[in-house]
Amino acid sequence: MIDREQVLHVARLARLDLTKAEVERMASELSGVLDHIERIAELDLDDVEPTSHVVTIENVLRADDSRPSLARERALAGAPDATDSGFRVPSPAAAAAADGS
Amino acid sequence: MSELLDLSTAQAAQSVRAGDLSPAELLSAYREQAEADELGAFLWLPEEPLGVMGTAADAPLAGVPLAVKDIFCVEGVPTTAASRILEGYRPPYTATAVERLAAAGAPMLGKTNMDEFAMGSSNENSAYEPVRNPWSPDRVPGGSSGGSAAAVAGGLAPWSIGTDTGGSIRQPASLCGLVGLKPTYGAVSRYGMIAFASSLDQCGPITRDVTDAALLLRHLVAGGRDPCDSTSVDFPQEIELPSSEDLGGLRVGVVPELSDAATIDAGVKTVFDATLERIEELGGGVEQISLPHSEHGLSAYYVLAPAEASANLSRYDGVRFGLRSGDGDLLSLYERTRADGFGDEVKRRIMLGTYALSSGYYEAYYGRAQRVRTKIAEDFRAAFERVDLVVTPTSPSVAFRLGERTADPMAMYMSDYCTVPMSLAGLPAISIPAGLSEGLPVGFQITGPAFSENRLLAAAHALEQAIGFDSSPARGKAGAPAR
Incomplete structure (x- = not known):
């Protein structure tokens, strides 16, 4: 089960501004899905190693040679608001204050 | 022209090579179909048909145009993953999969519709429009690669590529009467493929028949490991074009946990059981195995x-x-x-x-x-000590009606019941059309150990020949869907 308060907390973590209606709906829909998912709680998994990746590969590194990267103007071409040299955003200081951190 | 559209891709490529058909003719025939799209299968078509290289007729894929799921970045071409958040985005680079197939002689026909960021099983989560199933336009084509499947099934494209995270190639192929193959994880580069769940996402073909799927897969893996995708690996063999007509000596495992589950519709089960009989007729041995998890x-x-x-x-x-x-x-x-x-x-x-x-x-x-x-991976490993292949239904049901499952996320998620275990284990799996229920296609899923694609394709080919599924009823309906 997941309640309204938890939905709001998770939405904040996920940087999603949900409407009131979305919060209500999300609480009930997520609870439904979690009810199903929670069946894995019944399994005995104590000595089982977790799997994060199924193909055995290790230390995939390329040679440490310099090579051309994406040209700056092409990297900036899709930005909603770009300067000549970077992405422009509002001051993060205001966000930090609003976030209470 | 309708005969031209009835050619399988391998046949079309052969006509091109024989000089009976020009790549430009083929492209313009499909382009015309794609422009008349009333299924919502395409999100973007080039304004001018993309030029066919002068050498296309000599290239292995002979200029047969490819429908590309809109999750693949193509330089300078709108790429949205069917999301509003990427509206107007034109990537500065091209996905390796698209690049490799173009280099092998399959130019891009257009970008196909999908569930937003590949999340969905009905294509109703596209931010732009839902896709209709050419077999029955009031039904969904499946998802998330629904546009890629509908385009091929409706005869708007000769073949296509999609992506599969938990069933997004296999389930739409099943619902549209097509062949859909999810390769072993790592076999195909994910570079330029917009990420959903990186440890599961794989690119693969959606085609009219098994040979076409083998042909596309061959060129998707042929370049080997892609330095731009550190999880990609060299495929250990060349992908062979299948010719097998029987299943002699093959041990096939049936999984009661999946095929006998309450969620499997009776009509799907009937076709599944009939296909098991075919396997035995073709010389294969069918036995029960267990995948307890x-x-x-x-x-x-x-x-x-x-x-x-x-x-x-x-x-x-x-x-x-x-x-x-x-x-x-x-x-x-x-x-x-x-x-x-x-x-x-x-x-x-x-x-x-x-x-x-x-x-x-x-x-x-x-x-x-x-x-x-x-x-789950251990269960499969144990199973493959006893059998060569594991078979299940692909989708618990045939194509459902638009709107039927949108109100209940869990009901929609159940569409993936038989396809997610293979994804979690990183195994290759193919869905082939095995028959009809209520006049709609039913898919049959075959899975093997990692990198056993050649074995999978050979078995799928033999079964396909024996089943003789007719995909033509859905074709040519794109311009005027019956309502």
């Missing part, structure tokens, strides 16, 4: 995939590309952009994934799901 596959999948998605989709923040909303401060920019740009299902999965990864819940959800994943 497979019934928990869906639970593990709906923790792991959303968890990975919540991290992958954090990049859509209104800063570097795509949509930007908000009113002044940076936090509002992030939160409003994501609220306005993502659709309901994407928000749901981001929330689910963020919750599963959040402090206090991480071990109970994400940690346990990773352990279930280990058990």
Whole structure:
């Protein structure tokens, strides 16, 4: 089960501004899905190693040679608001204050 | 012209090579079909038909045009993953899969519709429009590669590529009467493929027949490991074009946990059982095996995939590309952009994934799901000590009606019941059309050990020949869907 308060907390973590209606709906829909998912709680998994990746590969590194990267103007071409040299955003200081951190 | 559209891709390529058909003729015939699209299969077509290289007739894929799921970045071409948050985005580079197939002589016909960020099983989560199933336009084509499947089934494209995270190639192929192959994880480069759940996502073909699927797969893996995707690997063999007509000596395992589950519709089960009889007629041996944890596959999948998605989709923040909303401060920019740009299902999965990864819940959800994943992979390993291949229904049901499952996320997620275990174990799996139920296609799924694609394709080919499925009823309906 997941309640309204938890939905709001998770939405904040996920940087999603949900409407009131979305919060209500999300609480009930997520609870439904979690009810199903929670069946894995019944399994005995104590000595089982977790799997994060199924193909055995290790230390995939390329040679440490310099090579051309994406040209700056092409990297900036899709930005909603770009300067000549970077992405422009509002001051993060205001966000930090609003976030209470 | 209708005869031209009835050619399988391998046949069309042969006509091109024999000089009976020019690549330009072939492209313009399909282009005309794609322009008349009333299925909602395409999101973008080039304004001018893309030039066919002068050498296309000599290239291995002979200029046969390819429909590309809109999840693949193509330089300078709108690439949205069917999301508002990427509306107008034109990537500065091209996905390796698209590049390799173009280099082999398959130019891009257009970009196909899909569930937003590949999250969905009906294509109703596209931010642009839902896709209709050419077999019955009031039904869904499946998802998330629904546009790619509908385009091929309706005769709007000769073949296509899609992506599969938990069934997104196989289930739409099943619902549209097509062949869909999800390769072994790592076989095909994910470079330029917009990420949903990186440890599961794979690119693969959706085609009219098994030979076409083999042909596309051959060129998808032929270049070997892609230095731009550190999880890609060299495929250990060349992909062979299948010619097998029988299944002599092959041991085939049936999984009661999946094929006898209550969620499998009776009509699907009937076709499945009839296909098992065919396997025996072709000389194969059918025996019961057990994948005891497979019934928990869906639970593990709906923790792991959303968890990975919540991290992958954090990049859509209104800063570097795509949509930007908000009113002044940076936090509002992030939160409003994501609220306005993502659709309901994407928000749901981001929330689910963020919750599963959040402090206090991480071990109970994400940690346990990773352990279930280990058990599922172990189950398959044990099964493949006894049998060569494992078979199941692909989808628990035939194509359902538009709107039928949109109100209940869990009902929609159940569409993936038989396809997620293979994804979690990273195994190759193919769906082939095995018959009809209620006049709609039923898919049959065949799975093998990692990198056993040649074995899979050979068995699928032999079965395909014996079944003789007729996919033509759905073709040519694109211009005027019966309502």
